[in-house]
Structures are given as structure tokens and as C-alpha cells.
Amino acid sequence: MKRIFSLLVLLIAAGLLGGSRDLRAQTAGIEGEIVVVQPDGSRVPAVNALVELYRLDVKGKYQTKTDKRGHFAHIGLPYGRYAIVVSGEGLTPYYEYNVRIPPPGEATLRRTIEMVPGDGRRPTLEEIQQAVARSGQAGAAVPQMTEAERKRLEEQARQIEEQRKRAAKDEEMIRQFNAANELARAGKYEEAIPLYKSALETSPDHPQLYVVMIRMAEAYHNLGVERFNNREREAAKEAFNLAIETARKAISMIPPDKPEQKPEYQGLLCRSLAVVATYLDASKLPEAIAAHEELMAMQATPADRARTQAQIAKIYLDTARSEEAVAAYRKALEIDPNSLDALFGLGNALAQSPDPAKYPEALAILKDFVEKAKRDPQRANQVQQAQEMIAAFSQFLEEQKQGKGQPRRRP
Structure with missing residues (x-):
């Protein structure tokens, strides 16, 4: 009994192995490259193109995709007749109908497929069969571009x-x-x-x-x-x-x-x-x-416009045009009464005037500037200059008021 059981096991194993050999004998495959022919005639790999394989003698479908070199392969296809459909983004679909996958003992089927740019459509098997019926061609079909399409591309x-x-x-x-x-x-x-x-x-x-x-x-x-x-x-x-x-x-x-x-x-x-x-x-x-x-x-704000007007006044002042400078500084203060640049500049311009009658106003304006700017560390230099002018003009005006000695030049 033990020998009979062992023999059965061996027979089953042998049968399975035989079945496996028969299965392999009925399968084959397809591989190849897909390139895109550009309008200028250059050729580039069709990357990530979809290759669909529809079996025609019995129902069955297989698919694969191209790699970055445009290569594709599908090994292990059952022997028979197929429709090969290739599509991809920006490509005109390509198909071959009634393609024979070789039986055991024959080499794997190889294809080099050329495609052209297009609308990226993915046709169905039914659409391919209708196209074959209309054209009467069962072989390869490579859709060609119209002249308008070529020009557009x-x-x-x-x-x-x-x-x-x-x-x-x-x-x-x-x-x-x-x-x-x-x-x-x-x-x-x-x-x-x-x-x-x-x-x-x-x-x-x-x-x-x-x-x-x-x-x-x-x-x-x-x-x-x-x-x-x-x-x-x-x-x-x-x-x-x-x-x-x-x-x-x-x-x-x-x-x-x-x-x-x-x-x-x-x-x-x-x-x-x-x-x-x-x-x-x-x-x-x-x-x-x-x-x-x-x-x-x-400029949109009074502060910005007054600053620019004060710059005009400074140009006049630096070119020894004190009267024009005084008028320009006054205009800046009209635009923005809080402009410290204009206030300091006006006091300085009045102080440089050849008319001594303007010195009291210069003194008053400089004092006003010091009072308003003394807490601003960024204006420390201007405050110091103003204080020095105030001291000099105060002494000058006091001497003039008291009539001491001969008239002297302004500070």
C-alpha cells in the first residue's frame, strides 16, 4: 500500500510537471521600440506610451508601457492573433490588426513602431475593428498627418x-x-x-x-x-x-x-x-x-511731497540762492506743517540771507526746530547745528540791539 501511494504521488507530480511544460509551450511574446517622428524629421523615444494587446481568436487583453528609451516588452502571451494598439499623450494613435504572436519554438515577435504627434486619443478595440472594416486592411495602419495638422505642429x-x-x-x-x-x-x-x-x-x-x-x-x-x-x-x-x-x-x-x-x-x-x-x-x-x-x-502723501520740496529748497540753498531757498522751504511747510526737514532748512536759509531783518525769524524758527526735534536721536546733528546758530545769532542780535561797537558781519 505504501509503494502504491508513493507511486501515485510520483505520477501526480509527473503529470503536473508535464502540464507545466505544455503551458510554457503555448506562450510567447512581443517586444520592440516606439519612436516619435517630429515635424522637423527628428526622432525621439515615445516615453510612457501605452501598448494594448487584444486577443482576437478568444477574448483576452494585455498591456504594457514603454520606458524612457521607448522600449516595451510583454513576454508570456498565449499563441494566437492580436490587435496591437499604441496610444500616448500628444500622440496620434497607432494600431496593427490580426498580428500573429508566434508559436513555441519561434523567436519573440519584434516591432519598431513609428508614431507622429497628435491629439493623444486612446481608441477602443471596437473603433479599431470599425476602422479595419472601412479600410479593408488587416495589417498595420499608421495614421498620417494632414497638411494643416503638420503646419500646426x-x-x-x-x-x-x-x-x-x-x-x-x-x-x-x-x-x-x-x-x-x-x-x-x-x-x-x-x-x-x-x-x-x-x-x-x-x-x-x-x-x-x-x-x-x-x-x-x-x-x-x-x-x-x-x-x-x-x-x-x-x-x-x-x-x-x-x-x-x-x-x-x-x-x-x-x-x-x-x-x-x-x-x-x-x-x-x-x-x-x-x-x-x-x-x-x-x-x-x-x-x-x-x-x-x-x-x-x-507722490501720494503730503509728507513725501514736502520732503521732495525741501530737497528742491536745499539745491537752491547749496547753490547760494537763499531767496529761492526760503520760498521753496515755505512751500514745503505749506504742504506738510510737521516737516522737520523743511523747518530746519527754512531757519538755515533765513540765517544765510544777506538781509539782517530776517535774522529774528531765523532765530525763532531754529528754536522751534530744536524744541520739536531734540528727542529724535536721528536728528542729533541738526539739533546741535541749530543750537550753535541760535547762540551765535542771539549774541549778534543782542549786540545790534544794544548798539555796541561798530556793525559787524553776521555769524
Whole structure:
């Protein structure tokens, strides 16, 4: 009995093994590559394309996908007749109908499939069968593009290539711009300026080119200050004039939907013009005043407008036009009665007047300034200057009042 049982086990095992060999003998497979032929004739792998295998003799469906090289494989398919359907995003569907998967002993079926760009549709087996019935073709079918479709895809490819090139230019421009900013922050203006220029040339149609332009103007301005402090007057004048020219270009490039940028840019233009008009080229005075007036028209708050008006007054004062300075400071106080810059400037301008009758008012205004500003640590220097002028003018006016000695010059 024990031998019979063992024999049965061996027979069952042998039967199972035989069945396994029969199953393997009835299976085969398909593999290959799928490429996309672009409108310009170039060929690229079809990545992640869906390969669907519909069995036609009996019901059955299998599928796989291509890898990053466009390769696909499905081993272990039952021997028989199939429909091969390939689809993918941005591709025109491809199909082959009544394809024979080889029987045991034959090599795995290989295919190199060419596809073209399209709408990415995924057809069903029923749609494929209807297409075969209409065409009367049971073999491979590679849908071809119409002329209109080809032109559309060529234009699309051209636009994509232009976008790629523009993105590369923009990336390089940003790299150069950032490098220029680093140099400028380190005070290396002569090294920063060529990089700003290169950034402008790299991507001349970038929508934010005005930002690069104003930073370059700022570098020119700071270079001018550096040269002026080193007593290089002509070199400083050249740098300031370049700052003025560049700032004007930057302002003209600001988009209509970015008006909030204009006051900052106009402010830099005003600073450069103020230095040139005051210390380097008196003929620039009208241009400097006009630029400040344009800035005031852009400013929203009384405090900002009064500050700019006080800057106009200071330009007059620094160019020995005390009467114009007094009038400009009074106008600043009309705009903003709380402007300490205008109050200090008015007292200083009155003190510099050739008319001694204005000294008492200068004294009163300077005292008012000291009272209002003495608790502001940022105005400590102005307070000290005002106190020194108050002491000098108080003594002068007292001596004049008492008629002591010969008339003397004002403090």
C-alpha cells in the first residue's frame, strides 16, 4: 500500500510537471521600440506610451508601457492573433490588426513602431475593428498627418523652441544680474557695471529689463559719489551723467501696470541731478528742479511731497540762492506743517540771507526746530547745528540791539 501511494504521488507530480511544460509551450511574446517622428524629421523615444494587446481568436487583453528609451516588452502571451494598439499623450494613435504572436519554438515577435504627434486619443478595440472594416486592411495602419495638422505642429514646435531659447537667455540674464548685485553691494561698481550691461544684452526683450537698468543706474551713481569724494571731478561727472541717462531709460521702460515703481526710480534720477547741479555743472539746475517736481507729482502723501520740496529748497540753498531757498522751504511747510526737514532748512536759509531783518525769524524758527526735534536721536546733528546758530545769532542780535561797537558781519 505504501509503494502504491508513493507511486501515485510520483505520477501526480509527473503529470503536473508535464502540464507545466505544455503551458510554457503555448506562450510567447512581443517586444520592440516606439519612436516619435517630429515635424522637423527628428526622432525621439515615445516615453510612457501605452501598448494594448487584444486577443482576437478568444477574448483576452494585455498591456504594457514603454520606458524612457521607448522600449516595451510583454513576454508570456498565449499563441494566437492580436490587435496591437499604441496610444500616448500628444500622440496620434497607432494600431496593427490580426498580428500573429508566434508559436513555441519561434523567436519573440519584434516591432519598431513609428508614431507622429497628435491629439493623444486612446481608441477602443471596437473603433479599431470599425476602422479595419472601412479600410479593408488587416495589417498595420499608421495614421498620417494632414497638411494643416503638420503646419500646426511645426508652428507649435517652433514656439516651443523659441520658449526654450528665451528661458535659457532669461536664466543667464538673472545669473549675471545677481552677480552684478553682489559686486555692487561690495562696492565694486566698476566690476558690476559691465555685468549689468551683459545682462541687458543677453535677454533684451525681458519684461523686467527696467529692474536691471535701474540697478545699473544706481551703480553709476555710487561710482560718481566715490570718484567725487576722491576729488576726481571729471570722472565723477561722467559717472553721474551716465546714472542720469540710465535712470531715464529705466523709467521709460516701466510697464503701465507698475506705476508704483516710478517714485523710487525718479528719486534716483533726482539724487544724481542734484549732485551734478550743485557741485559739477550749474547748467543742470533747471533739469534738477524739473525732475524733483515730476517726483512730487508721483507722490501720494503730503509728507513725501514736502520732503521732495525741501530737497528742491536745499539745491537752491547749496547753490547760494537763499531767496529761492526760503520760498521753496515755505512751500514745503505749506504742504506738510510737521516737516522737520523743511523747518530746519527754512531757519538755515533765513540765517544765510544777506538781509539782517530776517535774522529774528531765523532765530525763532531754529528754536522751534530744536524744541520739536531734540528727542529724535536721528536728528542729533541738526539739533546741535541749530543750537550753535541760535547762540551765535542771539549774541549778534543782542549786540545790534544794544548798539555796541561798530556793525559787524553776521555769524
